[in-house]
Amino acid sequence: MGITRRDLLTATAGTAILGSSVIPRIGFGATKTVKIGFLAPLTGEVSAWGLPGLYGCEVLVKNINAAGGVKIGDDTYTLEIASFDDEYLPDKALQGFKKLVSEEDVKFVMMLGGDPWPGVQRFANQSKMLATTLLPSDLSPDTPYLLAPCEVHPIYNVTGVEYLARNFPDAKRAVICAQNDSLGIPSVATYEAAFEAAGIEVVDVNIFDPATTDFAPLVTSLLAKKPDIFCYDTAYADFVNLIAQQLHNQGYKGLQISCTCDNYPQIVEKTSKEFMEGFIFQFPDFDDPMLNEPFINFPEPNKFFADYNAAHPGTWTAVSWEYPSIVLQWIEAAKMAGSIEPMQVLEAMKGKPSWPHIFGEADWWGQDLWGINNALVGKWPVVVIRDGKAVIAEYGDIPAWWAKNKDVMIKRMRDRNQMWDQRA
Amino acid sequence: MDIILQTCVNALVASAFFALMAVGLVLIFGVMGIINFAHGELYMVGAYLVWYFYASQGWPFLAAVLAAFLIVTVIGLLMERTLFRPMRDNPLGGLINSIGLLFILQVLAVQVGGVGLMKNVPPAYRGSLDLLPGVSIGNQRLVALVIAAALLVCIWYFLTRTKVGWALRAVAQDRDAAALQGINIDRISMLAMGLGAGMAGVAGALIAPLTRVEPYMGHGVIITAFIVTIVGGIGSLSGAVLAAVLYAFFHTFVTTYWNGTVATMMGLLIMLVVLIVKPTGIMGTRVSE
């Protein structure tokens, strides 16, 4: 049932050709197929972090295949996504990982990471399978084949705080709210470090249950501290939406900073342009003209955005482009290796000290925080809402910040039990 | 001081929704003896209907709420007729059927609206009313509060002042005796289920602009509704309302002054204590079988 529906949808997605910078157009004999594993929650409450990514990969792969596939070594390959629903459970994830590797014969596995990863770790190492995660907190010295090549959450959040401190030197009191999970807590430590580095005092931190439905009490409690800056931490996009409405209702007028603000047009609609003016976050729209800069490693982002929305209207989130950008990096690495074999691709990727991340060249990094240099860190956009529209204000430089404030960050991570050696 | 008042306002709004959900559950359990696990999903359907009629089709908000009420009521009637009535002598069967329906409704919501971000339901009533300096209530919340309270009053009037209401309560107290009095159990069951479902639908519809409208939104609500139902006493409608208010105030204050997780944990423990001290709930009179 699902298959027919998806075929229908992708058929309408258009068959345009991606930029030739990534995919060479081959006019003849594309015969071999390489399978890419997609192991993430596709049903249940966490599926919002998986399903839109699967949609994005399918749109991307469809476009790539329509353009003739990819040439790796001497062969031309068409791509195929093999997906498995891990239901965000470690046991299902291990079953899925084994199935993808031993039966589907995939050449690398994209995962959301988080709770299911510990179930998979041993087998992933044993089978020497290249895997990727969106949550770098899964990285440790025991994960040599796991990469975080796209999202290096939460370290990029420092760029937003740096921008804020530079542009609003009078703002001195910040409050932070964060959901109690593996996204929220390391992010709190990051924001605390970034605020400390910028000379801003954090006057309250409120860690809330992800099952919260009514944010009125939380907002009341935080506004009682009279903040200049309200920091949403890495609250889920929907929480940002609801908290912003509450802030607006309860008359907050100060600065706002967040990791995500995926659906800001909704928030603008529900509050006001004035209320949202100057809202700082980290995820650009994919029709942002600044994404057409030459150093951006994502072919025709604006067109991809349009294709996606045509195929799966109303489901776009940050993961819709994050997983596809990992597919693009893998293609790049496979081409360089001249092979699709996992360890050779990994070697090609890790062999270079820097690597084309979606937002430009980035370094393999992470030793200090995760005990292994398997995360790509470089530039990351600072996005600001101006007159109801999100625009990239600048590309912040994470390594430069790190060089100056490394000690603060490590201390804050340690205080919140987030260093890799502290994780139970 | 203004924080305390603002927290009271927050709690008042929460109590109205808790009460709508809990009273529906109590009606259904009282009359049919079935735990409706799909109650949260009826609430979800109500919210989706408002999203569809109001946000996508451009109906007036109140018309969309009315439509949600009617449609969810009909769903409730169908549930009674097809899923619960055949299981009348098998409460576990009714429970499992409601769980089956829960899965079905969640998948349908995914198919209709997709997953990802919550559905966009802009507020119909913008701005907020300043009650005192530093104490305000959003107009959308105010409208929701007023409608919810009005509905509760109507239900109360219906149950205590009309003949059908009396009959319904009689069935809730003793089904067999009521049947002997010539009360049509089938019709009363349908009425209870329709009303209970309709109230869940209205709760979801009213809260749609204020919360995450997504396929799994019923999950957290049902847990709260169970707590309220138990604390109030399963057979007691006024108990459910009183418990909703108490629980909402307790939870909101602990969340404001401490932490939401602690509030839920303590709420659950208080419920346990109530069950130990007075196993029939604060207002319950029926002894458990």
Place this chain on the structure above:
Amino acid sequence: MKPSKLALPALFALAVFMVALPFGLKLHQQDFMISLLVWILVVSSYRLMALTGEYSLVHVVLMGAGAYGSALLAKLAGFSVWLAMPCGALVAAGLAAALSFPLFRMSGFYFLIGSFAAGEAIRLSWTYFTVPFGGPKGIKLIPSPELTLPGVGPIAFYEPIPYYYLTLIIVSISLYILYRLENSRIGLTMNAIHWRAPLAESVGVDTWRYRALAFVIASFFAGLAGALFCHYYGTANPSQFDVAAMVYVLIWVIVGGVSRFSGPIVGVVVLSVLNELFREAEQWRPLIYGCILIAAMFYLPDGLIGLPGRIRGWLDARRGAGAMVPGDGSEKPADFASSKQR
């Protein structure tokens, strides 16, 4: 339930089948079998509880208590996994013993919801107290058992096949104990409490004690199942043991049928296998599951174990006059219907 003449050979055939099974399976299916065995122990222990007529919603949380207990003892206190696992099970049993004081003041629906509240409170405390429970991420890198056999060398229990056999042995022994218990004097008393509570009390049976005993024993085995689970998958986190998982256990038990020992086992096996078969349906899977549940309640109100009897009934009806067609939902078998008396 008298064992028929066929029982022993059938049991032997089943044993041979279970021993040979992993070699006929694909890699990921071996893991599936380990999980399935663990869940079989969970539902079977749940049945012991259900014998007394009480349905609890805390069982999966107590399974989690076993997992957390065993994992923490092995990781922090340095217990050998062989010792940690039974200790984890004892933690679950101890917790159940403590809970039995408040919970068994209630029965029926009150007990159901009361047990749910207790479970949620325990589960939330795992989320809230980062030390020692690890917060929402739970506990990772839980060691697997170690054993060196003379002449064979160390056994790799992190591999699916050795762990499958370990699980098979432990679960089989546990099931045997549960089965014997059910048919012992204690089990018969428990059953009597379900159907004839006032009578049982009148002849001097302390119903509270037997209810609590069933609860504690059931929780011990649930905890053991949790420990088995976490030492293979290497992780335990609060969301694994949430109410969604509990609802699945309830479904397996009821759809399988509570009237016989094999009922819940049949339920978990059939429904889990069906669920895997429908993987292709992706996002539609829960909907299919929901339809199966409802269909089962209508056509098999006495559970899946009633299916052979039903089929016989259908065949007889077809052969005979066909006047009575069972399975139209109007029929209510005595044993299941009376569960409302709880």
